[in-house]
Amino acid sequence: MLSAADGTPQAPTRVLVIDDEPQIVRALVINLKARKYEVDAAHDGATALRLAAARHPDVVVLDLGLPDMDGVEVIRGLRGWTRVPILVLSARHSSDEKVEALDAGADDYVTKPFGMDELLARLRAAVRRAEPAGGGEGEVLVETDEFTVDLAAKKVNRAGKDVRLTPTEWHLLEVLVRNTGRLVSQKQLLQEVWGPSYGTETNYLRVYMAQLRRKLEADPSHPRHFVTEPGMGYRFER
Amino acid sequence: MLSAADGTPQAPTRVLVIDDEPQIVRALVINLKARKYEVDAAHDGATALRLAAARHPDVVVLDLGLPDMDGVEVIRGLRGWTRVPILVLSARHSSDEKVEALDAGADDYVTKPFGMDELLARLRAAVRRAEPAGGGEGEVLVETDEFTVDLAAKKVNRAGKDVRLTPTEWHLLEVLVRNTGRLVSQKQLLQEVWGPSYGTETNYLRVYMAQLRRKLEADPSHPRHFVTEPGMGYRFER
DNA sequence: CGCGCCTTTGACGCAACCCTGACGCGTGGC
DNA sequence: GCCACGCGTCAGGGTTGCGTCAAAGGCGCG
Numbered sequence A, B: 001m002l003s004a005a006d007g008t009p010q011a012p013t014r015v016l017v018i019d020d021e022p023q024i025v026r027a028l029v030i031n032l033k034a035r036k037y038e039v040d041a042a043h044d045g046a047t048a049l050r051l052a053a054a055r056h057p058d059v060v061v062l063d064l065g066l067p068d069m070d071g072v073e074v075i076r077g078l079r080g081w082t083r084v085p086i087l088v089l090s091a092r093h094s095s096d097e098k099v100e101a102l103d104a105g106a107d108d109y110v111t112k113p114f115g116m117d118e119l120l121a122r123l124r125a126a127v128r129r130a131e132p133a134g135g136g137e138g139e140v141l142v143e144t145d146e147f148t149v150d151l152a153a154k155k156v157n158r159a160g161k162d163v164r165l166t167p168t169e170w171h172l173l174e175v176l177v178r179n180t181g182r183l184v185s186q187k188q189l190l191q192e193v194w195g196p197s198y199g200t201e202t203n204y205l206r207v208y209m210a211q212l213r214r215k216l217e218a219d220p221s222h223p224r225h226f227v228t229e230p231g232m233g234y235r236f237e238r
Numbered sequence C: 001c002g003c004g005c006c007t008t009t010g011a012c013g014c015a016a017c018c019c020t021g022a023c024g025c026g027t028g029g030c
Numbered sequence D: 001g002c003c004a005c006g007c008g009t010c011a012g013g014g015t016t017g018c019g020t021c022a023a024a025g026g027c028g029c030g
Helices: A022-034 A045-055 A071-079 A095-104 A116-134 A167-178 A186-194 A202-216 B022-034 B045-055 B071-079 B095-104 B116-134 B167-178 B186-194 B202-216
Strands: A014-018 A038-042 A059-063 A086-090 A108-111 A141-143 A147-150 A155-158 A161-163 A183-185 A226-229 A233-236 B014-018 B038-042 B059-063 B086-090 B108-111 B141-143 B147-150 B155-158 B183-185 B226-229 B233-236
Touching: A014 A022, A014 A045, A022 A038, A022 A116, A038 A045, A045 A059, A045 A071, A059 A071, A059 A116, A071 A086, A071 A095, A086 A095, A086 A116, A095 A108, A095 B116, A108 A116, A108 B116, A116 B095, A116 B108, A116 B116, A155 A202, A167 A186, A167 A202, A167 A233, A183 A186, A186 A202, A186 A233, A202 A226, B014 B022, B014 B045, B022 B038, B022 B116, B038 B045, B045 B059, B045 B071, B059 B071, B059 B116, B071 B086, B071 B095, B086 B095, B086 B116, B095 B108, B108 B116, B155 B202, B167 B186, B167 B202, B167 B233, B183 B186, B186 B202, B186 B233, B202 B226
Parallel strands: A014 A038, A014 A059, A059 A086, A086 A108, B014 B038, B014 B059, B059 B086, B086 B108
Antiparallel strands: A141 A147, A147 A155, A155 A161, A183 A233, A226 A233, B141 B147, B147 B155, B183 B233, B226 B233
């Protein structure tokens, strides 16, 4: 059930694997790649958080026993800014451990040793139910009078031609469009696009908003769709 | 995400328990009701599907071993029309069974005997991640006869046009609207908008209340919605 | 190794916002 | 009847925030 039944070119699912045991990571990576997942791997919590911010995985597989920090802290670190599904892997069978991890924000908890088939099924379940939530319950296609944004295909069309956007430009556009009509604070934009450790670098926003406007607005100096709310944030209007 | 800690009365979570073993159902019902869940119970698949349709539970706990039909069929029956989280309970440890149930649409799979703490934690996790997609994210709209305040989008509409508010104006309006009908003391307003170290600078309030009235009241010199209570504070009336 | 694209950073002008003080008005107390 | 106080209004000045441009730094690719 990986790809949709329609002809839409499905973007590959990105998985972030966090574990300090090389053989487990290797087994997971091999199995996941064989099933056409895109895989990133981290062997400690700090790297994991950085990678999560940079790569925006669709699902996280997290071993609780990490060398540098408590696994539950990694969960909290992720939950501070994202709702990405987290599948916890652990050798601890204790009920308390499970409860703590789940209440911290984990979506599932599998004890080692685990069956690869079961893990993959749980992974599919986690991805499946996150899909529509990630899409913001609705339109994959957002149209204005001047351009069209296809959130699924990650494409922007203007006057019949596709507009080329850099990765950062697209990310920014995506967050704004997913909140069409709503004000998005500068802090939220920075954290969603640049990662949780950002929040004050408003000059990034100014530069990239200008680029988006130059590429998409009819009159970039008088934006009609990418509205600035001084001191508060930005808003995308259709 | 920052869900507002406003005084919205939270509707109780409704759980549908499906199991043919009376002692398990009893244990679950007791534990769930003690935690303020609303519980329906079914002891066979047909009843379960009927109850699910009639009661629209927020989460389903399903035992795979039912007298009348295969548990996986129940999952498919539910998935035909709803995305309600399904937590499967089963005595079978076989990996194939788990994979089948999960791929049919189950969200989680717990093998009996299970720890009640763990089950409840998994239940919380399932409910939590379904929340915003389920029906939440509702617009927080406050309307008067002259203008409309959208607290989620941070937007004010008056006569079909959006009204531009400065950050301070918006903040002040927000505090007043969140306390619709109630008197808000000057000290409270100052501390919420300008920070805890403020409390006596009532002239700020006078200036900004005047600006709000000028932008939102039909007759700013005779305010109908932003009422002054001399010597005490201000009140927003719809 | 060199090239090009993307990201980051800094500087500058301008507009908007926030604070401040002064004044008028109405109300209640002495 | 006078005064004190609180509130509403207005206009000016300091400061902040935003848009813009340009250039340097990083990274992957040929």
